[in-house]
Amino acid sequence: MKAPAIAPCLGVKDTGASVGFYEKLGFTALPAGDDPNDDIRSLLFGDAFALMVYRDAHLRDWLPVLKDTPVGAFGMFYLAVDDFDAYVAGIRPLVDAVKEGTHDGQPIFYFADPDGYVIGVVQKREW
Template sequence: MKPPAISPCLGVSDTQAAVDFYEKLGFTALPAGNDPDDDLRILLFEGEFALMVYRDEHLRGWLPVLKDTPVGAFGMFYLAVDDFDSYVERIRPLVTVQKDVMEHQGQKLFYFTDPNGYVIAVTQKQTW
């Protein structure tokens, strides 16, 4: 698997709760290393790297410049899926909807937040 050029690592309040949430949405979680005290997890979507989640206290210890940064972020992440309509239908009862299905410049979008306040936009997979 080839990693993307930019790999998001989200600080979360409870790594296992974040993993459980994303697994309900069709992601697969992998440990990021061999250290049992390190709870960094790699999340795959449809077999491809999607993002990492890491307990906020560990992330702040790893990178002290983040020590006062709250969990959650200003901005959003986009998740491209093969079948927009069926994926949104499947996850709708599992998420907190922030903006229901809409169309923008010919692209369907669906926005939700995860349990840590991160905004995820679902979109139809496309080539650029």
């Protein structure tokens, strides 16, 4: 697997709960490392790296500059899928839509994960 140019690592309240949420949406979690005190998990979408989740307390210990940063983010992430309609139909019962519609003629579907991170689903396309 090719490493991405930028790899998001999200601080989350409960790594297991976040992994369970993303697995229901079609992601695959790679096993945690050998350190039982380090619960960082890499998530794949299809066969490509998508993001990492890391318990907020552990992330704050790792990078003390984040000690006062709340879980969740101001911003959003986009998930490009092969078949927008089929994917959204499959996850719609599992998530609460925060916005949906079109932008530049393309359908868009936004939902929030358990920690408040907003993810916008879009049709995969070449730039």
